[in-house]
Amino acid sequence: MANGCAWDSLDAHLLRVLHVLLTEGSVSRAARRLNLSQPAVSTALKRLRDITGDPLLVRSRGGMTPTERGAELLDPVRIVLEQIERIAEGPRGFDPASSRRSFNVATPDYLNAMLLGEVVADVHKQAPSVQIAFHSMTQNSDYPRALESGELDLVIGNWPNPPDHLRTAPLFEDRMVVLMRNGHPLAGGPLSIGDWLAAEHVIPTPYSVGQRGVVDVFLARERLRRNVVAHVPYFHMAPFMLLNTDLIFTAPARFAEHYTSMLPLSLVAAPAELPPMSYYLLWHDRSQHSAECRWFRERVVRAARACAPAGTALRRVA
Numbered sequence: 001m002a003n004g005c006a007w008d009s010l011d012a013h014l015l016r017v018l019h020v021l022l023t024e025g026s027v028s029r030a031a032r033r034l035n036l037s038q039p040a041v042s043t044a045l046k047r048l049r050d051i052t053g054d055p056l057l058v059r060s061r062g063g064m065t066p067t068e069r070g071a072e073l074l075d076p077v078r079i080v081l082e083q084i085e086r087i088a089e090g091p092r093g094f095d096p097a098s099s100r101r102s103f104n105v106a107t108p109d110y111l112n113a114m115l116l117g118e119v120v121a122d123v124h125k126q127a128p129s130v131q132i133a134f135h136s137m138t139q140n141s142d143y144p145r146a147l148e149s150g151e152l153d154l155v156i157g158n159w160p161n162p163p164d165h166l167r168t169a170p171l172f173e174d175r176m177v178v179l180m181r182n183g184h185p186l187a188g189g190p191l192s193i194g195d196w197l198a199a200e201h202v203i204p205t206p207y208s209v210g211q212r213g214v215v216d217v218f219l220a221r222e223r224l225r226r227n228v229v230a231h232v233p234y235f236h237m238a239p240f241m242l243l244n245t246d247l248i249f250t251a252p253a254r255f256a257e258h259y260t261s262m263l264p265l266s267l268v269a270a271p272a273e274l275p276p277m278s279y280y281l282l283w284h285d286r287s288q289h290s291a292e293c294r295w296f297r298e299r300v301v302r303a304a305r306a307c308a309p310a311g312t313a314l315r316r317v318a
Helices: 004-009 012-024 027-034 038-052 068-088 113-126 143-149 193-198 214-222 235-241 253-260 291-307
Strands: 057-060 063-066 102-106 131-135 154-157 167-174 176-181 200-204 227-232 247-252 265-269 277-283
Touching (some): 063 068, 113 131, 113 291, 143 154, 143 277, 247 253, 277 291
Parallel strands (some): 102 154, 200 227
Antiparallel strands (some): 057 063, 176 247
């Protein structure tokens, strides 16, 4: 019986020698095929016999014939060698046209829906059988864990301080504006930082615990406080709360412009002190070298550039 510990010394070289010996039935022919000396092949065969506890090949009139054990090992050894070659050759190419992959993306609800439509249209054109699932983000969303586990492939975010252990690729910037009802006392603009701080604000709850938004980070850094009257769990609730109140809502321009086109709302430039909002992709190292995930990231970047406000597209994904 073979010594169980001896299997630790079985490597790809010995498996390759065994496969060629079993198929050629000759030490000399195996040596020529492997470009090795006959003594080297004989030494390898001796090691294989010690490891398996079986002669593996025995002499016959035509050369050498596999034993029953040797014949049983031929297919398993072939399969193992194919898997080793697959590992060694690196990642395979990705053919979008034949892929049936599903991609999972988490996004904030204030992201321009036109961007998501562009992503779907571009992906579907090249990969008609690929599916994309967009997921909402809440305070309880543990997106770093979801990226690490593969539950999510990408996150689109805009927090000033994304986790250091995640990879990022910038998409575009959007300026900050202030939404309010038509006829609001501040609707004429321009809006000073003092007037903005004193106004009655409705603000969204953070999408991730410990990740403050651009405006909150600015206020904390400058040691300022705005007059918050109401909190909402979703960005899309806020514009409707402005219609019959003196509340104001600070938001990205693309989001605000969408609602001013549908509701009696005014848009005023945010105080100059407020920084723009930068959007980016987040993903985990586990998918960094995946050809299909890289292809999908490139599609998102391309769609973001197409939908970005003029002059705000950032550098390409690395």
